Amino acid sequence: MHDVVIVGAGPVGLFLACELGLAGCSVLVLEREPEPGSPWRADPLGLRGLFATSVEAFHRRGMLDPLLTASGVHDDPGANPDADEPSPPRGAGHFAGMVLDPAKVDVTALPFRLPSPAPEVVMTSLESVETVLSERAVKLGVEIRRGVTVSAIAQDDENVVLHTGEHEYAARWVVGCDGGRSAVRGLAGFDFVGTEPQFTGYVVLATIADPEKLKPGINLTPTGMYVQMPAEGHIGMMDFDGGAFDRSQQPTRDHLQAVLRRVSGTDVTLSDVHLASSFTDRAMQTTTYRQGRVLLAGDAAHLISPLGGQGLNTGIGDVTNLGWKLAATVHGHAPDGLLDTYTRERHPIGAWALDWTRAQSAAMRPDPHAQAIQGVIRDLLGTRDGTTYVFEKISGSSIRHDLGSEQPLVGRNAPDFRLEDGTRLGDLMQDGRGVALDFSADRRLHGSAMGWESRMRYAAGPARNDLGLGAVLVRPDGIVAWAGDRDPDREAFERAARQWFGSPEI
Template sequence: MHDVVIVGAGPVGLSLACELGLAGCSVLVLEREAGPGSPWKAEPLGMRGLSATSVEAFYRRGMLHPLLTASGVHDDSGAKPAADEPSPPRRGGHFAGMMVDPAKAGVAAVPFRLPDPGLESLMTNLEAVETVLSEQASKLGVEVKHGVTVSAIAQNDESAVAQAGADEYAARWIVGCDGGRSAIRGLAGFHFIGTEPQFTGYTMHATVADPEQLSPGFNLTPTGMYIRMPTEGHIAMVDFDGGTFDRSQQLTQDHLQAVLRRVSGTDVTLSGVLLASSFTDRSMQTTTYRQGRVLLAGDAAHIHSPLGGQGLNTGIGDAVNLGWKLAATVHGYAPDGLLDTYTRERHPIGAGVLDWSRAQVAVMRPDPHARAIQGVVRDLIGTGDGTTYVVEKISGSSIRYDLGSEHPLVGRNAPDLRLQDGTRLGDLMQDGRGVVLDFSIDRRLHGSAVGWESRIRYAAGPARNDLGLGAVLVRPDGIVAWAGDRRPDREAFERAAGHWFGSPAI
């Protein structure tokens, strides 16, 4: 029997498998597709944007360089930034197709930001992401089985079983990472609630006889929106039909051309369609991310419009948050209620992403009221504060979990603090343990850290920029669990360590 069976070998399932494998868990991944390759994962249709927090997750596990290489990006992050001050973001993104200028973002408005190889977003593709994660999972002893379709689930107080045909796969825990049409979600009885769609969206790789008729980039029109991507023939469009066409009829070249002409207001001609699919802005979320010994992550737990590219990043955030908590539960040292914090922390994040998507859809609607709102939004995101707000949302830097502390850093993604000898926080997190950085001159927390060595790595010394801190405790997912002043309180540290990592093994 495995410790964990993960259903779904996409980026979310593989991210979770890597986190669990790093913690020494026995992991089996079941994937219904016959193999990992698919034209939908390669460029151009497989293109995805990774937020700064997702890129940082790869950096902290030593996978950023392989990811950049697989993505065909020149790796200038290998020379770790030497500057003491962070540079402004280079990518701003968009809200409802209205682009923001990253140069207007206020760097000082992003709390506790430091120079960091993982602080920049990245355009990549699903094939590159899954290749890197698959290689990492293999190194960690994770087993992946393709061509397995789970048809039933049974569970009791001690274990759970996934059934696929005549085969049964037993584990102490099952996690559904099997996408928006998750079988695990339905089989385990999760409640899935939300709002119905306003539009049918389309993405296609086509040959266009007269591409000059289509303006590049995002184009909001009186009848919808279309996007002409940088890759020739890669086009997306949004048709406000109430979502009625999505998967209800066959996607033909004639239909796609008719929609593109209506939305773009041109007589553009498609001379061929290589690949095409449809989607909607249906926004749904499970009421909890756990039912007994079955958990959900990624699109299995929440679906929404792909506007803003938040789905993949939210799923990776789910996996990183869940991984160390589930591993601690498997190994028996998790404090009471630790696994329950997965839903408590991540459900509000998912709900916020759904609302972010809904807001964009409302602004995009082809009616006079929405167009009036578009004018107001354009003005707002043209300001420094407006740009900063959108950049923080897209990058994930605005995320803060309520961990019961008034310290402004607690609950946030930790900045990449750097000791005087050049050691960075990211360097210390590659083994998946929590980290305590002790900047106090007398190494005040050294004795208090004894007994947690298998779960918390201790590092001490002066910092190049300690942000006014005396010490900081960082969870394995990169979230600050506790922060102390210039002379950190040992008892406060021990309480925080015990709260997140259980009793010390003395």
């Protein structure tokens, strides 16, 4: 019997496997597809953007350099960790097809942001991400079995049994990371609610007879949207048909050409179509992320439109939040209710991501009302404050969990504090433990941190920029659990440590 069985070997499932393996859990990953490679996961069709909080997660586990290498990022990615202020992003994304100007992003206005080796955005492919995570998972003792389809789930108060036809797999916990059509979600009886689609989207790899008729990049038009990617023949389209075409039939060359001509307003010709797939902006979410001993993460928990690249990033946020909590529960030192905070903290973020993409769909509709809204949005994006606001939302910088504290840093993603000896917070988090940073001159928290050594790392010394704080307690997922002033309160620190890490070891 394994401690945890994860269903789904995409980026979300594999990242969770790495988190649990790092914490010493026995982990089995079951994947329906028999082989890891696919044209839909490789560049260019599998191209995705990882935003700041996701890139930071790789940095904190020592996987940033392998990620950049696998992604073909060989030059300076834009981050200058030795600067006094964070570096501006090289790209800033878009809202409803309206591209943000990275020069208008005021990185100094992003909440509690410090310079870090982690760039604000990394363009990569699903294949690259999965390769890095698979290699790390195997090194951590995770077992990955492919070509396995889950057909039934049974659970009691102690265990969960997965049936796959010929085999049964027993575990103490099961996590469904098996995508938007999750088998685990349906078999375990999760409620999945939301809104129906406004458009059918297409991803196409084709030979274009006259590509000069199409403008490069993202193009929002009066009849829809199309994207001409840098890779030759790689096209994205959005046709506001109410999602009528999605997966109802295989898109033919004639159909795809007709859609492309309609949304681009040109007579462009597709000579041949090599690969094509469709999707919609259907927005769905489970009402809870846990049913007994079965949990969900990523697209299995929330089906988010590709608009704005929130799906993958939200999924990575899910499993960095869940991994350490589930590991603590497995090992028996989790404080009461710790695992329940997973749904409480992550469900509102999934709901926000759904609304963010719904707003974009509404603004993109080919009608006079939406086009009037577009004018207002373009005016806002023409300002530094407007662009910074949207980038802050896209990057995840604005996320703050309500942890019951009025201290403004608590509940946020921790800045990459740098001690005077050069050690960074990200360096201290690579073993998966929490971190107590003590900037006070007399190492005030040293004695108070004793007893949690297996769950929390203590580091003391002046910081290059301590943001006016005397000490900070950071959870294993990088969220600030507690922050103290120049004269930190040891009793308050100990209460926070007990709240998130359980009773100290005797």
